[in-house]
Amino acid sequence: MSSHIYSTGVPRAKDPSPTSPEHKPLPKANAEAIDFLSSLRQEELQLLFFSENLAMVSDTGQPKGELSIKVEKGKYKEDFGVLSNCLFVHAYSRGFLDKMLCGNSVLGYLSWQLETMEQHSHEFIKFLILPMERKITLLKQDDQLAITRSVREGEDMKTGVTFFPMSSIKGFISEAANMVLLRVMAWRQMVPSNAHFLALDTDGKFCHSTYQALGFQTMQVGHQQTNVFIVEQTVHSEDSIPMSCQYYLLRDGHLAKRVQVGSPGCCIITKMPIVREEDEPEPRPVFEKKPLAWEEDLQLYSRFLDRKEELRLSHTSYLRHHPEAQALVSDFLLFLLLRQPEDVVTFAAEYFGPFAARRPATPALRSSYRPSPFRSLDPDLDDDSESN
Known part of the structure; x- marks a missing residue:
């Protein structure tokens, strides 16, 4: 398994004081969401390291592109040269929307509790008149998260940087973290009840994100039928309508199908992957005790x-x-x-x-002296015991 090493290349802000364009307080993740993230363990996440590829198809089944997702172990180098183990996530999609080329890529480095250390996302749509391109960079700087967002529409370019204290965005799930979190839910076959995480909406503002289990369903993959666990994620933007996406997940976290609610087409696997089962420890062998008749063994x-x-x-x-x-x-x-x-x-x-x-040595005069054979061999100790 390859390992990625990445060092931060974004300059630190000159003014470290947190700023926000929003005047109202930030939404907060609730205890259920934070507790779920705290329950994650490195041994569990290492079972979710694999790559997968899905085909983007239209509502009529016509191929429109592809989606690739990879999660593996990486190393992240911070400003002071300290290397730390982390999760490396790379997702990439490219296809056509109404005959217009579009694509999206996400590259992220996460802690073992899915805290975003750094993430770069790039989205584009090649409209004929006004091509659109959007880039968002998340960078953890000490106790802050710096969000750099740039949007280009045609020749018009807008860029802004916002800082948020890490303590105020606990439970934040970035795009990269969301891909790992879905695999965890599939592996556990459960969704945390009433959990409200934090996410970024399409405008780069913090809002609540919720997950709902929609049950199990039998799905045809090639010539094989398999059971999938369906999870629906909803991003509750405060400035626009909620956006929902449904994920059809195999037992080990592989994504079998993804449907953006309200959008034509979907992403679907065309070949059944090798599904990894949970490793069960083998029971210790029990050796029956037998009498050793060594006299009979030549x-x-x-x-x-x-x-x-x-x-x-x-x-x-x-x-x-x-x-x-x-x-x-x-x-x-x-x-x-x-x-x-x-x-x-x-x-x-x-x-x-x-x-x-x-x-x-035995005393010369010992008329009444009969030393005990168990007395100390140290003459000084014997003298002390005699005086007592």
């Missing part, structure tokens, strides 16, 4: 006899080279049988105590 019994003979020869050799050991043990056993003490352990400690290398 190899194990042969090793036992070899080891036994090896130890016997080693012990015999040691005693042959150290006859004093056998004499010492024999003397101790004879003394033990003669005395027959009740406490054999203490008797053995008193017997072998004089052989200790670190044993303190």
Whole structure:
């Protein structure tokens, strides 16, 4: 899997104070939306790394173009040269609308909670009289999001930059983040209930974005039928009518069909992809305990006899080279049988105590002094215990 590295190339604003052309307060994402984004985990998102291609067709089924979406792991280099792992999203579409060439591209870098670090989007329609082109750049700068928007209609060009505090746009879902979020919903087979995210409308203004599950449906893909999970996203612009788009998603997040509500045509896959199933951990093998009858195993019994003979020869050799050991043990056993003490352990400690290398010297006068064989070998400690 390839990895993309990108460094910011947009100059920072000279005035870092946030500004906004809107006089009314910004809409806010609710707790349900923020909690859903907080639940995302890197291990889950890594299952959604793949590329897909869809055909753009008219309402009569005529091919009009293509749509390509790719999500993979990338690296993002910030201003201070710090590299961080991120999600890299690249989507590209190109086709014809009423015989006019049009296209759209999105390139985005996202955190693992789908926070937009940087995104570049470009949209154009080659009208015969007034060609339209729109570019929007989102760039996170410290604790702000800078939005640069430029619109060209014919020869007329309008450009503006707006800054928003990151704390005021929590729950914002950019175009790149939306493509990943849809895959998450498909993988989980659920849509967060009553969640209101933030999005940008066609005028570049913040508004609410909601998602609704429309249930499951059987869909024909080539010569194969498959179940799809349908999610409808609606961008609730405050200055124009809401815009809705329906996504038909396979179990692993692949987009099978996309329909812009109110627009002719749709995007649809022409070939069934390899659907990835959830990896289930294999159960640990259970090995039944069986008694080891090593005496009946010729190899194990042969090793036992070899080891036994090896130890016997080693012990015999040691005693042959150290006859004093056998004499010492024999003397101790004879003394033990003669005395027959009740406490054999203490008797053995008193017997072998004089052989200790670190044993303190016995006092010359010790009429009532009988040291315990278990006393400390440190003379100072013995003296202290005696004085007590």
